[in-house]
Amino acid sequence: MTTHLLSRKAHRPANGLRLSDDILLPRARAHEVCGPARWSFALWVASAIAGPILWIVPAWFRDQLNPDGVSRFTDPARFLFVRPTRGEDLLWCVEESLRSGAAALVVCELPAPPAMTPVRRLHLAAEEGSTQGPAPMALLLTPDQGGAPGIETRWHMAPAHTPTAARWRLERLRARTQPPKSWLLQSATGPTPLEVIPNVQDT
Numbered sequence: 001m002t003t004h005l006l007s008r009k010a011h012r013p014a015n016g017l018r019l020s021d022d023i024l025l026p027r028a029r030a031h032e033v034c035g036p037a038r039w040s041f042a043l044w045v046a047s048a049i050a051g052p053i054l055w056i057v058p059a060w061f062r063d064q065l066n067p068d069g070v071s072r073f074t075d076p077a078r079f080l081f082v083r084p085t086r087g088e089d090l091l092w093c094v095e096e097s098l099r100s101g102a103a104a105l106v107v108c109e110l111p112a113p114p115a116m117t118p119v120r121r122l123h124l125a126a127e128e129g130s131t132q133g134p135a136p137m138a139l140l141l142t143p144d145q146g147g148a149p150g151i152e153t154r155w156h157m158a159p160a161h162t163p164t165a166a167r168w169r170l171e172r173l174r175a176r177t178q179p180p181k182s183w184l185l186q187s188a189t190g191p192t193p194l195e196v197i198p199n200v201q202d203t
Helices: 038-047 088-100 116-129
Strands: 016-020 023-026 030-034 053-056 079-082 105-109 137-141 153-159 167-175 181-187 194-196
Touching: 016 038, 016 194, 030 038, 030 116, 038 105, 038 137, 038 153, 053 088, 088 105, 088 116, 088 137, 116 137
Parallel strands: 030 137, 030 153, 053 079, 053 105, 105 137
Antiparallel strands: 016 023, 153 167, 167 181, 181 194
């Protein structure tokens, strides 16, 4: 009979999206993003991923992404928007999209953090979708401080602009394999639309 032994090695994501030296989002997982600049974080992630992006928004949400703002990060033509009219269809759309593997990134704006069971279903769907091609990931945009249980990572992003520079403060509130940490970001003109300002990181 074959047995599977526990390993003493530290858990390391086999595949992840690296936004900077120490800002990593494991693929084939669901992540939570909160804070007043959560859309900017999602667009930053979108700029680092190839292929189409599925963006799910409740039909009753009035605010919509502005193409001019999106173009600072990536091509707006990459986005496919879905606007479910029922709350129960939001996470269903995310789950089915991840399972299909048709889009490497699925973003969903939610009115409140989801419960544990739906989050687990998203992880499983993303793992299943990785068998169809590049491993997909989900970003769940939630209000206030977030708080979805079972999430792979939780991020909070807020404006920290100065009179002369566009800046944001990014906090990693939760991660399975990394401690909480924060960074100061600024607009960039290179291959990435945002970059970490060196020597001002704090914990």
